[in-house]
Amino acid sequence: MKLYYSPGACSLAAHIILNEINVDFDLEKVDLKTHKTEKGADYYEVNPKGYVPALEINPGLILTENVAILPFLAQHDPKQDLIPPSGMGRAKVLEWLGYLNSELHDAYAVFFGAPLEGEAKEKAYKEVDRLLNYINRAIGESENEYLVDDNFGPADAYLFVLTNWSKSIGHDLSPYQNINAIRDKVAARQSVQIAMRDEGLIA
Known part of the structure; x- marks a missing residue:
């Protein structure tokens, strides 16, 4: 490949x-x-x-x-640890991937086009924060170690990569303790x- x-x-x-x-x-x-x-x-x-x-x-x-x-x-x-082969577990992985791709990815992506200024920039930051608040809350309400279950998987990798972009756009991730807990575990992986x-x- x-x-x-x-x-x-x-x-x-x-x-x-x-x-x-x-x-x-x-x-x-x-x-x-x-x-x-x-x-x-x-x-x-x-x-x-x-x-x-x-x-x-x-x-x-x-x-x-x-x-x-x-x-x-x-x-x-x-080992079949990264994604469940079928059923609700696999569906939940796809649900997270769809949300990250269609919502969070797009919210960050606007910063990489034409330069944003003033009110447009603030509005774009607020949209990123709105989506991160939802993700942070969902993680906090779950008993899982990662987004879907207790195993690292593709949704966690995607979340890690997208939230890495916060540094590039001057966005503060520190309020999102639950997201950062997953980010830290992902970052440590070989x-x-x-x-x-x-x-x-x-x-």
Whole structure:
């Protein structure tokens, strides 16, 4: 398999899960401004949508979108710890992935387009906070160690990656103790440390 990624982008979640399942894979960095890969290929020929991640499963067989890629990879976990094979547990993973992808990802993403100023910027911060408040409260009301159960999974990786963007946009995560408790556990995982080093995010 090959993962097309951009350092620190949402493709980092797939990179983490690839490390978790301990499979052989290649990485190819994408410049999202020029839409060229590090090998000089036109990324639009890989993924016509133009953004990451894209997972090449076999030559010519490409899967895109985190809500598809992350469960696909997680189901290859030989211990079946990353995602339940069926039933309500699996449905809850997909529910969280859908929410993170359609709501939280979009709320952060507005900061990476045209510069925000004044009232528009404050409104964007409030939207991020509204969504984080919901997630923080949901974690606090649960007895689980992670978002879905007591096992780390793809939704936790995705939440970690998205909330990493708070630093880039000058947003304070400190009020969200329950989110930070999960973030700390995720950050300590070897799969995460390796992925972040490989992407040049940490030394």
